[in-house]
Amino acid sequence: MRGLLYIVILFVVTGCGYSGTGHAVLDEAQRLMPGDPVAAFERLNSIDVSELGDSATMARWALLYSEAMVANRLSSPTDTIVNIAVDYYGRHRRYDEFNRASKLKALIAANENKDALATALYLQKEKEFMLYKERVKREQVVFAGLVVLLFAAGVIVWMHQRLKLKSLQNETLVAEASGLKNMVDAYGKDMGRLEETLYGLLENRFALIDSLCQTYYEAQGTRIERKAIVEKVKSEIEAVRNDSFHDMEQAVNDCRGNILVRVRKIYPDIKPADYQLAVYMACGLSTRTVSLLLGESVDVVYKRKSRLKSRLKAVSGTSDADILSIF
Numbered sequence: 001m002r003g004l005l006y007i008v009i010l011f012v013v014t015g016c017g018y019s020g021t022g023h024a025v026l027d028e029a030q031r032l033m034p035g036d037p038v039a040a041f042e043r044l045n046s047i048d049v050s051e052l053g054d055s056a057t058m059a060r061w062a063l064l065y066s067e068a069m070v071a072n073r074l075s076s077p078t079d080t081i082v083n084i085a086v087d088y089y090g091r092h093r094r095y096d097e098f099n100r101a102s103k104l105k106a107l108i109a110a111n112e113n114k115d116a117l118a119t120a121l122y123l124q125k126e127k128e129f130m131l132y133k134e135r136v137k138r139e140q141v142v143f144a145g146l147v148v149l150l151f152a153a154g155v156i157v158w159m160h161q162r163l164k165l166k167s168l169q170n171e172t173l174v175a176e177a178s179g180l181k182n183m184v185d186a187y188g189k190d191m192g193r194l195e196e197t198l199y200g201l202l203e204n205r206f207a208l209i210d211s212l213c214q215t216y217y218e219a220q221g222t223r224i225e226r227k228a229i230v231e232k233v234k235s236e237i238e239a240v241r242n243d244s245f246h247d248m249e250q251a252v253n254d255c256r257g258n259i260l261v262r263v264r265k266i267y268p269d270i271k272p273a274d275y276q277l278a279v280y281m282a283c284g285l286s287t288r289t290v291s292l293l294l295g296e297s298v299d300v301v302y303k304r305k306s307r308l309k310s311r312l313k314a315v316s317g318t319s320d321a322d323i324l325s326i327f
Contacts, residue, residue: 022052022061029064037071044068045121050131058132059088063097065125066104074118075111080126082108245279252282256322263323267315274308281305282326 025047032040044065052058062084069076076082085101253260263278264270270278273294280290291301312323 022047022057026057026060026064029068033064033067033071037068040064041068041072045125049125049128050135052132055088055136058129059085059097062088063101063104066101066108069118069122070104070107070111072118073111073113074108075114076108076122077119078122078126079105079109080129081122084129245276248283249279252279256282259322259326263312266323267312270311274304274311277301277304277308278326 025043029040029043032043044061047061049058049061052061062081066082066085082101082105086098086105089095089098089101249260259282260275260279263275277290277294280293285293287298287301287305291298294301296304309324
């Protein structure tokens with residue numbers, strides 16, 4: 001891409017360089033024309049017409065060359081050179097120059113003074129003009145090619161940037177998909193742990209029911225039936241109070257988003273008895289059941305629940321609906 005720009009700049013600078021030199025010679029010839037038309041004619045012949053930079057400079061040279069021929073009373077074998085000025089100024093509606101060129105054409109045609117050297121120089125300039133036309137065609141082709149190449153290079157750069165952007169978007173999507181997969185995997189693991197916990201709780205509950213039913217079956221029809229069942233219930237309550245507390249705590253944290261961990265975090269100075277009350281309440285146990293597990297009356301349990309709820313509100317600064325919902 002940068003190389004193409006250098007080529008275009010070199011192309012323009014080269015053309016402008018000779019065009020500037022040509023303008024200086026034309027200015028000098030125009031200055032000499034009134035007083036020394038021979039010197040002006042010589043200066044105009046010294047210009048290599050095939051190297052002129054643009055059609056405007058070529059038309060000016062043709063107009064001055066025709067004026068020099070008329071001023072030196074020279075005829076031309078053809079009207080090619082004067083027609084350069086006539087055609088250019090006519091197309092561009094520069095009527096002053098067009099009228100001058102048209103009059104010069106008529107004067108040259110009327111002049112019968114043939115000069116062999118002037119004729120040879122004229123024919124040389126005709127050849128140089130033909131070379132100029134060929135060069136202009138080549139330059140137009142090259143310029144068109146450069147435009148096409150620049151356009152193609154622009155399209156390539158645009159496509160490259162678009163592909164790069166697509167690649168970044170794809171990488172972002174892949175990263176998001178990977179993050180979602182990790183979340184799904186983590187959720188699956190949490191669900192697995194929850195399922196295991198629920199199965200364990202279900203198994204323990206059915207085991208307790210099965211144990212009570214076994215006791216009732218073995219003791220039914222006897223005097224000690226009620227006493228046996230009561231003693232069994234008492235033993236199960238004692239087991240829950242002493243042996244199953246950690247399992248209940250773990251089950252609550254697994255099933256309720258580590259709610260007991262959050263209780264300890266916002267209230268690190270919580271008393272063990274109050275924490276035990278919070279665990280039983282988070283398990284969804286009734287107040288009567290909690291009173292049996294704690295060995296306290298229902299009224300005392302209600303009062304302790306109210307005090308603990310107020311303390312948690314005070315230490316947290318804001319009401320945590322999830323934590324407060326266990327009360």
